[in-house]
Amino acid sequence: MRNGDAMRTTLALLLAIFAAGCASGPSVAPSPARAALPAHPGFDIDRYPGDAAMRAWRGAAPYEWVGFYLPAPCHRDPSWSGKRAALQAMGYGFAVLYVGQQQFEGDTTRAAPGAPVVCSRTLLTAERGRADAADAAARTAAEGFPAGTTVFLDVERASRITPEMSAYVTAWVEALRRDGRYRPAIYAHRENAPALRALAGAIPFWVAGGAGFALDRTPQQSGVEFASVWQGLPGPRSWGGITLTVDENVAATPSPSAP
Secondary structure (H helix, E strand, C coil): CCHHHHHHHHHHHHHHHHHHHHHCCCCCCCCCCCCCCCCEEEEECCCCCCHHHHHHHHHHCCCCEEEEECCECCECCCCCCCCHHHHHHHCCEEEEEEECCCCCCCCEEECCCCCCEEEEHHHCCHHHHHHHHHHHHHHHHHCCCCCCCEEEEEECCCCCCCHHHHHHHHHHHHHHHHHCCCEEEEEEECCCHHHHHHHHCCCCEEEECCCCCCCCCCHHHHCCCCEEEEEEEEEEEEECCEEEEEEEEEECCCCCCCC
């Protein structure tokens, strides 16, 4: 091949490589902590820790997604509200949480002194389950989550699932499914998960508990074969110079609530 032809061929190849790189968009170098893992790590924390902390952790920590708390009867803190777009721009996936009514003994939480009770085992009814499902759908829409987003109903650990809780959960799941915009799912302790699955059917389950949790394990290694997310014990974690006390999780996908 003549030198002029060789130079033209080399230049054409370089231009083609450059064009391919531009077409695929800018690449972000992965965090040194974000090694190849068999599942997708995430974390959840009840109060939003601030944009600076979330940005620092996204750059330094192995977590791909975050639990996104909707204001709910038994979790009325609004600090996550309005943060979906910013977190998505940082590169986070989501697991959307709605903390509904619980079986806590003696819990009669009010939104304000003299206001009606909003979080209580006395509200575990099918009627309230339908009302809370409508509230969950409205709040998910208000945050800008797209149709098809999975919403996890948070059912905290109990010694057993009572008939009242069964009625509430069944009604919540059915009502959200009938609404049609979002998909129902359940967060539960691994000891309660089988009973709740018998009520709710084959929907996504986020399970807590189980020995041997680690970020290099899969949800099924929680001991619950139908789990799509597994939560470990809470504890302090430090990344990017910022320490937060969080629950670590692993999921089957990089964004458990994604359509």
